[in-house]
Amino acid sequence: QKEVEQNSGPLSVPEGAIASLNCTYSDRGSQSFFWYRQYSGKSPELIMFIYSNGDKEDGRFTAQLNKASQYVSLLIRDSQPSDSATYLCAVIGGSNYKLTFGKGTLLTVNP
């Protein structure tokens, strides 16, 4: 079983819509969860982090964490073409503090 799983996509949404990105993880003891955005040919940049169950909002972005279901998601409201990128879910494991990345979901926002 892969440690961090994401749907590779591509996920295509129209401009102004809500984009929903999902991630599951296998280590039940995981403590920290991150969403990174990576434009083609560039390094990842941090979008959101979340540690506790529930929702965390930052501007157009909302991260949702459900530790019981081992599930973390990222919602992007009012999607813009500039949001088109690969979104990487990353998890710090409970035992070794190792950051593990999912394979990423390619999001395309169509004007």
Next chain:
Amino acid sequence: GAVVSQHPSWVICKSGTSVKIECRSLDFQATTMFWYRQFPKQSLMLMATSNEGSKATYEQGVEKDKFLINHASLTLSTLTVTSAHPEDSSFYICSADRGGARAEAFFGQGTRLTVV
């Protein structure tokens, strides 16, 4: 946020030569840095964990004699690709964090290596 600087941003080298990539944490001390490789349309693949003052820890399948890592100080780690071959052409990215269970990773700009 913290800054991690990686140099060079791109390099072209001949097959059989070696290439050194530097990764610096500019405003914090990083006892641990990470080196990733990313092929086109693929995810980040962790190559090795660089530990200041000790040997790097390599992921399974990564040749430690080919990818030499030196972490000489708390702010600098280097990755040397020795005897590079075209199949080593990739995007190499370093990252560093402050450590601990909630440490976010800060990435360097990445190095696009092309071996011809």
